[in-house]
Amino acid sequence: MPDRLSQLFVRTLREDPADAEVRSHKLLVRAGYIRRAAPGIFTWLPLGLKVRRRIEKIIRDEMANAGAQEVFFPALLPKEPYELSGRWKTYGDGIFRLTDRKGADYLLAPTHEEMFTLLVKDLYSSYKDLPLTIYQIQDKYRDEARPRAGLLRGREFSMKDAYSFDIDDAGLDSSYQKQRDAYERIFQRLGIEYVIVNADNGLMGGAKSEEFLHPTPVGEDLFVRTDSYAANVEAFVTTGLAEIDASSTPAAAVHPSPNTPTIETLVDFANANWARDDRKWTAADTLKNVVLKLTHPDESTELVVVAVPGDREADLKRIEVAFAPAEVATAEAEDFKNYPELTVGYIGPWSESGQFLGEKHPAKIRYFADPRVVNGSAWITGANVHGHHAINVVAGRDFTPDGYIEAAEILAGDQAPDGSGPVEIARGMEIGHVFQLGRFFADVLGLQVLDQNGKLVTVTMGSYGIGVTRLLAILAEENNDEKGLIWPKNVAPYDVQIVAAGKDDSILDAALALAGDLESAGFDVLVDDRAVSPGVKFADAEIIGVPSIVIVGRRAGEQIAEFWNRGTGERKEVHFSEVAALI
RNA sequence: CGGGGCGUAGCUCAGCUUGGUAGAGCGCGCGCUUUGGGAGCGUGAAGUCGCAGGUUCAAAUCCUGUCGCCCCGACCA
Numbered sequence: 001m002p003d004r005l006s007q008l009f010v011r012t013l014r015e016d017p018a019d020a021e022v023r024s025h026k027l028l029v030r031a032g033y034i035r036r037a038a039p040g041i042f043t044w045l046p047l048g049l050k051v052r053r054r055i056e057k058i059i060r061d062e063m064a065n066a067g068a069q070e071v072f073f074p075a076l077l078p079k080e081p082y083e084l085s086g087r088w089k090t091y092g093d094g095i096f097r098l099t100d101r102k103g104a105d106y107l108l109a110p111t112h113e114e115m116f117t118l119l120v121k122d123l124y125s126s127y128k129d130l131p132l133t134i135y136q137i138q139d140k141y142r143d144e145a146r147p148r149a150g151l152l153r154g155r156e157f158s159m160k161d162a163y164s165f166d167i168d169d170a171g172l173d174s175s176y177q178k179q180r181d182a183y184e185r186i187f188q189r190l191g192i193e194y195v196i197v198n199a200d201n202g203l204m205g206g207a208k209s210e211e212f213l214h215p216t217p218v219g220e221d222l223f224v225r226t227d228s229y230a231a232n233v234e235a236f237v238t239t240g241l242a243e244i245d246a247s248s249t250p251a252a253a254v255h256p257s258p259n260t261p262t263i264e265t266l267v268d269f270a271n272a273n274w275a276r277d278d279r280k281w282t283a284a285d286t287l288k289n290v291v292l293k294l295t296h297p298d299e300s301t302e303l304v305v306v307a308v309p310g311d312r313e314a315d316l317k318r319i320e321v322a323f324a325p326a327e328v329a330t331a332e333a334e335d336f337k338n339y340p341e342l343t344v345g346y347i348g349p350w351s352e353s354g355q356f357l358g359e360k361h362p363a364k365i366r367y368f369a370d371p372r373v374v375n376g377s378a379w380i381t382g383a384n385v386h387g388h389h390a391i392n393v394v395a396g397r398d399f400t401p402d403g404y405i406e407a408a409e410i411l412a413g414d415q416a417p418d419g420s421g422p423v424e425i426a427r428g429m430e431i432g433h434v435f436q437l438g439r440f441f442a443d444v445l446g447l448q449v450l451d452q453n454g455k456l457v458t459v460t461m462g463s464y465g466i467g468v469t470r471l472l473a474i475l476a477e478e479n480n481d482e483k484g485l486i487w488p489k490n491v492a493p494y495d496v497q498i499v500a501a502g503k504d505d506s507i508l509d510a511a512l513a514l515a516g517d518l519e520s521a522g523f524d525v526l527v528d529d530r531a532v533s534p535g536v537k538f539a540d541a542e543i544i545g546v547p548s549i550v551i552v553g554r555r556a557g558e559q560i561a562e563f564w565n566r567g568t569g570e571r572k573e574v575h576f577s578e579v580a581a582l583i
Numbered sequence: 584c585g586g587g588g589c590g591u592a593g594c595u596c597a598g599c600u601u602g603g604u605a606g607a608g609c610g611c612g613c614g615c616u617u618u619g620g621g622a623g624c625g626u627g628a629a630g631u632c633g634c635a636g637g638u639u640c641a642a643a644u645c646c647u648g649u650c651g652c653c654c655c656g657a658c659c660a
Contacts, residue, residue, distance in 0.1 A: 021654070502619075
């Protein structure tokens with residue numbers, strides 16, 4: 001029997017919910033697909049579940065094509081595996097923790113690397129068992145500091161996570177490639193635009209890491225791209241900077257510089273008082289020294305100073321990557337108390353007696369610089385004396401950083417590392433992530449197998465995730481108009497929605513008969529059999545977004561219906577027998 | 584965690600400045616009419632005004648505290 005709208009558990013809303021901001025969130029709630037249960041946590045109604053199942057179907061298809069087998073882990077897990085991997089701690093407030101009646105600690109899994117690793121360890125012990133790729137589609141839990149945008153960033157979300165297990169790096173490369181290919185097919189089948197970008201490997205080390213980003217203004221990640229290069233800004237590597245010949249640069253000198261609290265005022269002051277012959281000073285001539293507080297995994301803290309050219313902001317995300325696994329925060333007044341060497345507002349690598357910042361220099365504070373601070377570059381920077389700046393402070397001559405890290409923000413127009421020219425910057429939402437974990441989890445959890453020589457070797461792993469409910473939200477975000485949702489055919493909750501438009505019983509009978517025929521022909525059919533005015537039915541059909549709508553009305557007696565393409569808006573009268581071919 | 588906004592009927596909101604009978608639209612029930620674009624008329628049910636304390640003869644409204652939600656930022660394998 002086709003589903004009848006009069007019986008379907010759904011209620012459409014005429015107005016946008018007050019707590020929704022992004023389009024997908026508003027429409028999914030208004031059209032009766034989901035309901036909010038708690039911040040970032042949603043209840044799924046029949047329509048929403050149907051779409052979700054259809055997305056999962058496509059993912060399962062492609063996982064099967066890629067030779068991956070489905071398993072299913074609990075969402076509620078004991079803490080021990082996570083203690084072994086260290087993530088019970090490193091996840092911090094990001095996981096939901098709970099305690100059973102005996103006082104034992106549990107967590108709602110944010111992701112399942114440990115469990116997959118232990119399962120394979122449990123069952124397999126020979127190289128002959130490998131390679132293996134297994135996956136699950138399971139709800140994940142993360143206690144996000146701020147859930148937002150409905151399904152796009154929830155605290156409970158469905159994710160397909162796959163893991164590959166190989167004996168050697170070549171095997172890992174091959175398993176990785178299979179999943180990567182599968183991801184491309186999945187996103188293509190779903191009609192979701194994506195870019196593959198190089199990503200940061202995070203805490204777990206490993207070799208390759210690539211993110212599938214969907215370019216969208218509601219995205220949370222920034223990425224850069226050219227025709228041939230794409231990377232998350234976190235993974236962008238600055239290259240192609242040549243050393244500068246500083247042999248004619250005058251010696252560094254300290255000058256008073258009152259009332260220059262910002263880069264802008266400093267540049268103005270420099271041009272007014274230290275004018276140079278060849279050109280004006282610009283922000284790019286100043287060196288900004290940012291004081292950061294590192295919190296190491298053992299909870300110890302340390303202040304470090306990071307230098308970036310004054311015309312760029314320091315990018316904390318990029319810096320975080322460089323200092324991982326330490327956590328990075330900007331230093332606050334409190335933190336400076338223990339560091340009287342630091343003259344806030346006038347911090348610099350050099351003072352009149354020579355290099356000042358750096359592990360082996362008077363301040364004993366580690367000093368790092370962005371690669372743009374090339375040897376020979378000359379800077380206006382703090383002189384470590386209140387109210388004074390130094391000019392012509394030359395990198396490599398007057399100071400040498402303890403190390404170089406990617407610290408400055410990336411700007412549109414920067415050169416791509418592969419030489420393909422200036423990059424553009426865009427916003428994207430992560431929809432998939434493939435990456436080579438390597439042996440991190442296998443090491444800490446002891447996943448080893450015997451190789452051909454009878455020797456124990458540690459297995460190498462890959463991890464491959466796709467956010468299922470996030471994909472659904474993105475599909476809703478991309479496929480709609482002012483009237484409502486417009487689902488792509490392969491994920492729509494129904495193939496066709498039949499609207500019985502007219503009060504005569506014969507119209508409803510004809511609609512039901514047509515529905516029965518279409519269902520027999522293999523279509524998933526929804527019939528609007530309600531005793532409401534046609535306007536209501538049309539409006540609901542539009543917001544629900546089934547791509548093919550068939551109106552059975554005035555000419556039902558002649559077996560004539562109107563076929564309505566929700567996407568194009570095109571409507572035309574056709575004989576009942578022709579409907580199937582149009583769906 | 585920092586900044587901003589908001590909690591009044593199932594939903595979207597008004598009322599609060601200036602204290603005095605708790606409202607509208609939509610939705611929901613019933614009756615009649617209507618049936619190709621959220622239809623009409625009549626009638627009805629529905630609210631501890633987030634919570635707690637205080638001021639007052641009297642608090643949705645003023646004061647204090649507290650909880651929650653949304654947005655921006657920080658954060659986000």
